[in-house]
Amino acid sequence: MxxxxxxxxxxxxxxxxxxxxxxxxxxxxxxxxxxxxxxxxxxxxxxxxxxxxxxxxxxxxxxxxxxxxxxxxxxxxxxxxxxxxxxxxxxxxxxxxxxxxxxxxxxxxxHSASIEKLPVCTKPVSGDSWLAGFIDADGSFGIRYTKKLPGVCQKVDAACKHKQRVSCRFRLEQRTVDLKTNVTYAGVLNLIANYLGVGLNTRSQTSTGKTYYIIEFSSLASITILINYLNAYPLLTAKLLDYNDWHTVAERIINKTHYTQDGLAEIRTIKAGMNMNRGVFNWQHLDEF
Missing domain, CATH: 3.10.28.10 (Homing endonucleases)
Structure with a gap:
C-alpha cells in the first residue's frame, strides 16, 4: 500500500x-x-x-x-x-x-546554494499526498456507539433520543494563526473543508482560552470522499490502524449491516481497541517504503 x-x-x-x-x-x-x-x-x-x-x-x-x-x-x-x-x-x-x-x-x-523560494502550493488538496501527512499529524478517527437504554424506545421512533446509534466520526484540528507570523490558517483549512464537503468551524479551549479551527463530520458523503482519498494516499503513522478499523465500521454503515447482531458485536470489539486503547501495533505497511 x-x-x-x-x-x-x-x-x-x-x-x-x-x-x-x-x-x-x-x-x-x-x-x-x-x-x-x-x-x-x-x-x-x-x-x-x-x-x-x-x-x-x-x-x-x-x-x-x-x-x-x-x-x-x-x-x-x-x-x-x-x-x-x-x-x-x-x-x-x-x-x-x-x-x-x-x-x-x-x-x-x-553554503553557496541557489535554491528558489517557491510560493505556497494552491493546487487542490485532493491531488497529492499532502493531506495524508497533515491528517497523520492532526487528524483523528473515532467510532460512536450508543447502546439502547432498556425499557425505552421499544418502537422505531426517529425522534427518540435513547435509541441505539452507530456512527463514524473524523476530526481535524489546527490553530487559527501561525504563532511566529500571525498569519491565519483559514485559507488551507477552508480548502480541506470544501474538499470534504463540510464547513470550517472554531472552538475555544476553556483551560487556555485559545481558539482552534476544527473540521468534523460523520456524514456518509464526506466519509466516502475521505476513504477514496486515503485509498490513493495512505497514512503512515499508527493512525493508519485506527483508520483501518474506522473504515471497517464505515463499510458496515454504508452497507447497512451495522445494526445486525454480528455487526454490533464487531463494532463493539473495534471501538474497544482503537486509539488510546490500542496495545498492539503492526508496522507491515512500512516494509515496502
Whole structure:
C-alpha cells in the first residue's frame, strides 16, 4: 500500500503535510555559527516511522522526550537540510512556509546554494499526498456507539433520543494563526473543508482560552470522499490502524449491516481497541517504503 511513497514527489508532499502539522525549524541565534535544526515531533508509538524517515533523509538523529511520550526527528547537517528542502520546497500550504524560506535563505547565504523560494502550493488538496501527512499529524478517527437504554424506545421512533446509534466520526484540528507570523490558517483549512464537503468551524479551549479551527463530520458523503482519498494516499503513522478499523465500521454503515447482531458485536470489539486503547501495533505497511 505504501509503495507509492517510494516516488519522491509523493513522499515530498507527505513530508510537507506532516511537517506543517507537527514540525518546526529552529534558526540559529548566531546566524553564521550554528546550523538550523529541522524537527518533526512524533508520539513515541510512531517511532518506527520516525526511524524510516530518518533512513530516507540519510542524516540526522532521533531525540527522545520520555516525559512527553514523544520522539523528535531532527535534521541539522547541511546535507540533510538540503534533502528536506529539495523534497518539500513548493509543497507547503500553510503559514509555516515562512520557516522554510528562512532555511533556504540560510542555505543560499552560507553554503553557496541557489535554491528558489517557491510560493505556497494552491493546487487542490485532493491531488497529492499532502493531506495524508497533515491528517497523520492532526487528524483523528473515532467510532460512536450508543447502546439502547432498556425499557425505552421499544418502537422505531426517529425522534427518540435513547435509541441505539452507530456512527463514524473524523476530526481535524489546527490553530487559527501561525504563532511566529500571525498569519491565519483559514485559507488551507477552508480548502480541506470544501474538499470534504463540510464547513470550517472554531472552538475555544476553556483551560487556555485559545481558539482552534476544527473540521468534523460523520456524514456518509464526506466519509466516502475521505476513504477514496486515503485509498490513493495512505497514512503512515499508527493512525493508519485506527483508520483501518474506522473504515471497517464505515463499510458496515454504508452497507447497512451495522445494526445486525454480528455487526454490533464487531463494532463493539473495534471501538474497544482503537486509539488510546490500542496495545498492539503492526508496522507491515512500512516494509515496502
Amino acid at each position: 505504501s509503495i507509492i511513497y517510494n516516488q519522491p514527489q509523493i513522499l515530498g508532499f507527505y513530508i510537507a503535510g506532516l511537517f506543517e502539522g507537527d514540525g518546526h525549524i529552529v534558526m540559529p541565534a548566531v546566524y553564521n555559527k550554528h546550523n538550523p535544526r529541522w524537527h518533526i515531533t512524533f508520539h513515541i508509538k510512531n517511532q518506527p516511522l520516525a526511524q524510516k524517515l530518518l533512513s530516507k533523509v540519510g542524516s540526522g538523529f532521533i531525540r527522545y522526550k520520555t516525559k512527553n511520550n514523544a520522539c523528535v526527528l531532527t535534521v541539522s547537517s547541511v546535507k540533510g537540510l538540503k534533502w528536506v528542502t529539495a523534497m518539500t520546497n513548493g509543497k507547503f500550504r500553510t503559514p509555516k512556509i515562512y520557516q522554510m524560506h528562512l532555511l533556504i535563505d540560510w542555505l543560499n547565504k552560507h
